[in-house]
Amino acid sequence: MKNNSQDTPKDSGKMSPVKNLQIDSKADFSPLSKHICANNPQLPNRRKWIKSLSSIGISAAISGLSIPFANANESLKNDLSPKTPKSVCAESLFTIIPPFGVNQAGITTPETTDAIFVAFKSVAPDIETLKTLFTRLTNRIVFLTQGGTPAAKPNKNYPPSESGMLGQYINPDSLTITVSVGATLFDKRYGLISQKPIELIDMPDFPNDALDTSWCDGDLLLQICANSKETVIYALRDIIKNTSQYLVPFWKIDGFLPSKAIKSNTTPINLFGFKDGTGNPSKHDNSLMNQIVWVGPNSKEPSWTHGGSYQAVRLIRQYLEFWDRTPLKQQEADFGRHKGSGAHLGKTDEFEEPYYAHNQADQITPIDSHVRRAEPRKHGRHDAKLLRRSYNYSLGLTKASQLDMGLIFVSYQSSLQKGFIDTQNRLNGEPLEEYIKPFGGGFFFALPGFRENEILGSGLFKLL
Numbered sequence: 001m002k003n004n005s006q007d008t009p010k011d012s013g014k015m016s017p018v019k020n021l022q023i024d025s026k027a028d029f030s031p032l033s034k035h036i037c038a039n040n041p042q043l044p045n046r047r048k049w050i051k052s053l054s055s056i057g058i059s060a061a062i063s064g065l066s067i068p069f070a071n072a073n074e075s076l077k078n079d080l081s082p083k084t085p086k087s088v089c090a091e092s093l094f095t096i097i098p099p100f101g102v103n104q105a106g107i108t109t110p111e112t113t114d115a116i117f118v119a120f121k122s123v124a125p126d127i128e129t130l131k132t133l134f135t136r137l138t139n140r141i142v143f144l145t146q147g148g149t150p151a152a153k154p155n156k157n158y159p160p161s162e163s164g165m166l167g168q169y170i171n172p173d174s175l176t177i178t179v180s181v182g183a184t185l186f187d188k189r190y191g192l193i194s195q196k197p198i199e200l201i202d203m204p205d206f207p208n209d210a211l212d213t214s215w216c217d218g219d220l221l222l223q224i225c226a227n228s229k230e231t232v233i234y235a236l237r238d239i240i241k242n243t244s245q246y247l248v249p250f251w252k253i254d255g256f257l258p259s260k261a262i263k264s265n266t267t268p269i270n271l272f273g274f275k276d277g278t279g280n281p282s283k284h285d286n287s288l289m290n291q292i293v294w295v296g297p298n299s300k301e302p303s304w305t306h307g308g309s310y311q312a313v314r315l316i317r318q319y320l321e322f323w324d325r326t327p328l329k330q331q332e333a334d335f336g337r338h339k340g341s342g343a344h345l346g347k348t349d350e351f352e353e354p355y356y357a358h359n360q361a362d363q364i365t366p367i368d369s370h371v372r373r374a375e376p377r378k379h380g381r382h383d384a385k386l387l388r389r390s391y392n393y394s395l396g397l398t399k400a401s402q403l404d405m406g407l408i409f410v411s412y413q414s415s416l417q418k419g420f421i422d423t424q425n426r427l428n429g430e431p432l433e434e435y436i437k438p439f440g441g442g443f444f445f446a447l448p449g450f451r452e453n454e455i456l457g458s459g460l461f462k463l464l
């Protein structure tokens with residue numbers, strides 16, 4: 001019988017399939033706790049939950065047998081996009097975001113309270129070893145995101161198979177692990193040059209940037225999201241333990257979002273005290289997502305990229321002490337929205353369109369404001385062809401005894417140029433720049449999704 005260690009399935013460097021158990025995507029993954037989900041008020045009791053698991057074959061996972069991870073049932077197989085689960089309870093330790101699909105999870109799936117972004121340099125000596133790395137990574141993602149019992153305890157003369165920090169059962173906790181690659185992975189080392197996504201470049205300096213190279217770029221980026229700190233830390237430790245021959249962590253930053261907003265599925269409020277995310281395109285609009293987020297067959301991109309997305313990550317320090325001494329009127333003018341409601345200036349509803357959408361001559365929202373520069377609405381909506389999925393960070397104090405806090409700005413887009421770069425160029429010189437300073441991040445390409453029995457990035461490797 002196999003367990004979930006890094007050698008399951010065979011870690012031979014060949015594109016060996018990932019085997020797994022079947023799980024019913026419609027199964028009840030509501031929490032055991034007494035918490036009542038706003039969108040799932042009818043909770044089953046513990047016995048019912050365990051029954052529902054055993055009836056779908058999870059018992060093998062719970063008892064630590066062969067392949068301790070689960071995957072989607074037939075209906076999920078037929079519909080591979082990682083849809084927002086219908087009865088997600090943000091507080092639930094038991095929510096599984098299926099890792100399989102045409103697109104990776106963690107992009108249009110619900111935001112979580114916690115995240116880690118970690119960039120790695122690859123030390124895999126050749127392409128075969130790189131394939132082995134992606135096989136291992138896939139196996140760990142499949143296990144961690146669906147939970148189960150860690151591998152059996154080994155001989156006491158060896159290190160344990162995992163950290164043990166989550167106890168004897170690993171809950172899925174809405175965990176997603178999204179894998180992206182940087183432009184440097186396509187350098188001479190692995191013979192991948194011809195397969196590079198055409199717009200993938202190292203992140204350039206923008207005018208307001210003060211980039212610190214120790215916080216920039218990387219061969220590979222993991223975005224690890226879940227609804228607790230311990231779940232994201234556990235996942236990162238597991239991945240480091242299982243990939244340390246191939247990957248060296250290069251920079252890492254922890255992100256958080258207000259749990260109140262995540263639980264109630266409302267727009268998170270950022271560190272400046274403004275609702276942040278209101279203007280995003282709807283993740284539930286598949287055709288909009290295909291246009292704005294996912295690389296598709298209508299592009300000139302290499303075919304293996306279809307279903308992937310360009311990812312822009314910007315580490316942006318926010319000068320909070322300075323901001324907190326700024327008059328409300330100025331704060332609202334800088335953003336172009338009201339502080340409490342998040343509505344456009346002069347409006348009351350968060351989602352109401354601004355005056356300038358219908359009349360470009362209107363000045364209620366200053367021309368220079370953040371939202372107006374980002375999304376001028378000169379030709380309708382979505383001038384900014386990107387989907388934002390940002391987190392706050394907190395790194396302690398600067399050498400000047402100021403709060404070292406800010407935004408891990410993350411956007412996904414089908415075109416880096418039409419998405420992040422064009423939008424950033426419109427924002428260059430905005431009044432908000434007095435309060436923010438980008439110091440790191442990078443441009444990456446989030447790999448397409450993978451099916452059960454497939455390996456992340458297999459499309460890329462098959463072409464070689």
Ligand SMILES: C=CC1=C(C)c2cc3[nH]c(cc4nc(cc5[nH]c(cc1n2)c(C)c5CCC(=O)O)C(CCC(=O)O)=C4C)c(C)c3C=C
Nearest residue numbers: 274275276277278279316371374375384407409423424436
């Ligand atoms: C290049 C893209 C963007 C960067 C970088 C960026 C930084 C940044 N943004 C905020 C806070 C807010 N941004 C808001 C809206 C908004 N921002 C961008 C793009 C970037 N922001 C876009 C495309 C939009 C949407 C505009 C619209 O549709 O009208 C808002 C308003 C609420 C919302 O729509 O989300 C806030 C608040 C910070 C603090 C920041 C850097 C630290």
Ligand SMILES: [Fe+2]
Nearest residue numbers: 276370371374
């Ligand atoms: Fe913004």
